[in-house]
Amino acid sequence: xxxxxxxxxxxxxxxxxxxxxxxxxxxxxxFPASARLRVGLNRFAVGAVGLAGAIGLALLLAVVWLQxxxxxxxxxxxxxxxxxAPASTAAAECYRGEYRVTSTPDHPVIPDDLSTVRSIIEQRxxxxxxxxxxxxxxxxxxxxxxxxxVSDVQGVxxxxxxxxxxxxxxxxxxxxxxxxxxxxxxxxxxxxDDLANLANPCVLFSGDQIASxxxxxxxxxxxxxxxxxLKSAAATLFDKFAAVAFAGYDGSGNGQFAIVLDGTVVSAPxxxxxxxxxxxxxxxxxxxxxxxxxxxxxxxGALPLPVEEVSFTQLAASATPAGSHAPTLQPTESMMPAPxxxxxxxxxxxxxxxxxxxxxxxxxxxxxxNERRTGHVVAEPVIISVAAMAGSDVPTSVGGPYPEYPVCxxxxxxxxxxxxxxxxxxxxxxxxxxxxxxxxxxxxxxILPMPSP
Amino acid sequence: LREATRxxxxxxxxxxxxxxxxxxxxxxxxxxxxxxxxxAGLSSRDDVVQDALASAWAKRGQFDPVRGSLKAWLLTxxxxxxxxxxxxxxxxxxxxxxxxxxxxxxxxxxxxESLTPxxxxxxxxxxxxxxSVAETSVVMRCSEGTVKxxxxxxxxxxxxxxxxxxx
Numbered sequence: 001x002x003x004x005x006x007x008x009x010x011x012x013x014x015x016x017x018x019x020x021x022x023x024x025x026x027x028x029x030x031f032p033a034s035a036r037l038r039v040g041l042n043r044f045a046v047g048a049v050g051l052a053g054a055i056g057l058a059l060l061l062a063v064v065w066l067q068x069x070x071x072x073x074x075x076x077x078x079x080x081x082x083x084x085a086p087a088s089t090a091a092a093e094c095y096r097g098e099y100r101v102t103s104t105p106d107h108p109v110i111p112d113d114l115s116t117v118r119s120i121i122e123q124r125x126x127x128x129x130x131x132x133x134x135x136x137x138x139x140x141x142x143x144x145x146x147x148x149x150v151s152d153v154q155g156v157x158x159x160x161x162x163x164x165x166x167x168x169x170x171x172x173x174x175x176x177x178x179x180x181x182x183x184x185x186x187x188x189x190x191x192x193d194d195l196a197n198l199a200n201p202c203v204l205f206s207g208d209q210i211a212s213x214x215x216x217x218x219x220x221x222x223x224x225x226x227x228x229x230l231k232s233a234a235a236t237l238f239d240k241f242a243a244v245a246f247a248g249y250d251g252s253g254n255g256q257f258a259i260v261l262d263g264t265v266v267s268a269p270x271x272x273x274x275x276x277x278x279x280x281x282x283x284x285x286x287x288x289x290x291x292x293x294x295x296x297x298x299x300x301g302a303l304p305l306p307v308e309e310v311s312f313t314q315l316a317a318s319a320t321p322a323g324s325h326a327p328t329l330q331p332t333e334s335m336m337p338a339p340x341x342x343x344x345x346x347x348x349x350x351x352x353x354x355x356x357x358x359x360x361x362x363x364x365x366x367x368x369x370n371e372r373r374t375g376h377v378v379a380e381p382v383i384i385s386v387a388a389m390a391g392s393d394v395p396t397s398v399g400g401p402y403p404e405y406p407v408c409x410x411x412x413x414x415x416x417x418x419x420x421x422x423x424x425x426x427x428x429x430x431x432x433x434x435x436x437x438x439x440x441x442x443x444x445x446x447i448l449p450m451p452s453p
Numbered sequence: 454l455r456e457a458t459r460x461x462x463x464x465x466x467x468x469x470x471x472x473x474x475x476x477x478x479x480x481x482x483x484x485x486x487x488x489x490x491x492x493a494g495l496s497s498r499d500d501v502v503q504d505a506l507a508s509a510w511a512k513r514g515q516f517d518p519v520r521g522s523l524k525a526w527l528l529t530x531x532x533x534x535x536x537x538x539x540x541x542x543x544x545x546x547x548x549x550x551x552x553x554x555x556x557x558x559x560x561x562x563x564x565x566e567s568l569t570p571x572x573x574x575x576x577x578x579x580x581x582x583x584x585s586v587a588e589t590s591v592v593m594r595c596s597e598g599t600v601k602x603x604x605x606x607x608x609x610x611x612x613x614x615x616x617x618x619x620x
Contacts, residue, residue, distance in 0.1 A: 024503065
């Protein structure tokens with residue numbers, strides 16, 4: 001009789017060896033409570049894969065790998081001017097653009113289209129964080145957009161006139177140079193039933209198949225990500241493609257698909273999972289601004305008809321000279337429709353880190369937007385005067401003083417005090433740094449009592 | 454650093470991220486499968502593992518790395534899932550070997566069936582699934598000392614049965 005311990009050990013080892021491997025495939029989509037699959041380069045998780053030495057880990061990491069973290073084609077307009085930028089523009093409406101909605105042979109322009117286009121453009125601009133833009137239908141085929149001063153106006157223009165046609169495009173393995181910015185054109189064919197061995201890029205489905213989209217932050221890496229959910233037809237198609245495109249968890253030989261906006265690749269991830277269940281996440285190397293831009297495009301969908309920029313003009317206010325420490329910018333009546341206007345006064349001895357006019361413009365927009373949201377629209381356009389001063393100088397009559405803020409703007413509309421915005425970044429008149437809040441003047445403090453009607 | 458990071462990786466709590474969950478649990482599925490196969494039999498083995506995975510996902514917030522490894526936690530859940538299936542028997546695998554060796558195997562199987570459930574679980578975990586005494590203790594929710602004594606008692610009983618058979 002052998003020793004019982006030895007007997008059990010050998011019997012156990014033999015038994016283990018005799019066991020057929022499990023047929024269980026873990027798939028993140030099977031764990032629905034999180035409703036989240038990763039599509040994106042997750043360096044942390046990828047690192048963990050390497051560490052654990054288990055290629056299988058990459059597995060349900062699901063997915064997709066952003067190929068090139070290059071800046072997007074479409075810039076993100078920003079309300080935060082560059083530090084120390086000289087005053088440049090000062091109109092509530094800095095820009096005016098006219099867009100013609102063009103008909104197509106099988107789709108003449110009807111009033112409903114115009115209002116749809118108007119609404120989509122308005123939503124897009126709104127989502128970019130530009131508050132106070134005015135989008136109106138004019139005549140039988142024109143959309144007129146009035147924009148406040150934003151630092152990246154080109155980005156806004158691009159977003160306005162983008163048709164917003166979004167295609168999900170499988171990329172043949174033979175094409176290895178597809179990445180962000182690659183132009184694939186707008187006339188890609190629809191994909192054949194057989195998705196294996198594709199010869200050319202083709203449209204698997206389009207943006208209308210997106211059920212929902214949201215921006216989020218990856219809980220592990222803190223990176224901005226975009227979550228999307230596909231409608232069931234597209235979810236099935238995508239899984240069908242993923243099953244073909246996915247070659248292995250080590251990432252080599254896996255197929256690529258591109259998210260194509262108006263013919264240009266926005267993102268070209270590699271398929272790193274076999275199944276997505278209609279849930280996807282794009283991220284890993286996108287900035288928050290890029291994510292917002294994508295959300296804008298995905299959420300409000302394509303324009304029903306193409307729009308063409310007929311004109312885009314910068315209003316004359318931009319010619320105002322700048323540079324003194326206490327500029328007073330008084331837009332002339334010819335610059336904008338009366339009675340719109342506002343006054344910016346930089347308190348002597350203080351120069352905000354950011355562009356004062358753009359800050360004031362953004363503030364104006366915030367106030368107008370706030371009034372619209374709360375239904376307290378005083379009048380439109382609103383006449384506002386904005387005075388910047390040291391927080392400690394803000395008089396008690398308007399809620400001051402605010403000694404914690406080196407600079408404050410006191411905002412008046414129609415001669416009535418509506419609020420104070422405190423900023424925490426300022427430079428002395430000699431350019432010396434006083435205080436910094438990382439350059440975001442709007443995240444600091446905002447007091448906006450509602451104006452009396 | 455890699456080694457250190459690996460340790461940290463294994464010792465963190467589970468997050469709500471399905472992909473994190475999957476990437477951490479995936480390598481442990483074989484062990485879960487062995488235990489499920491041992492406790493529930495080959496035919497319902499994968500069902501038990503699926504139950505255990507679903508249950509682990511639902512209870513992911515309860516995993517406490519201080520109290521034991523992720524592996525042990527998952528195996529505990531697997532053992533519970535097998536128990537819920539109401540089966541706790543060993544399925545005899547026909548052995549290709551012949552002669553006294555094959556007979557001995559059948560004897561061992563029979564002998565194992567005479568153990569108490571606790572003894573049987575200890576033997577299954579330690580010898581058949583290949584867990585350490587520490588891991589077994591987490592699965593059995595008892596101290597390592599208790600595992601050792603349970604194993605010892607079980608071995609004595611098995612020895613008695615097998616020697617009796619051989620006599």
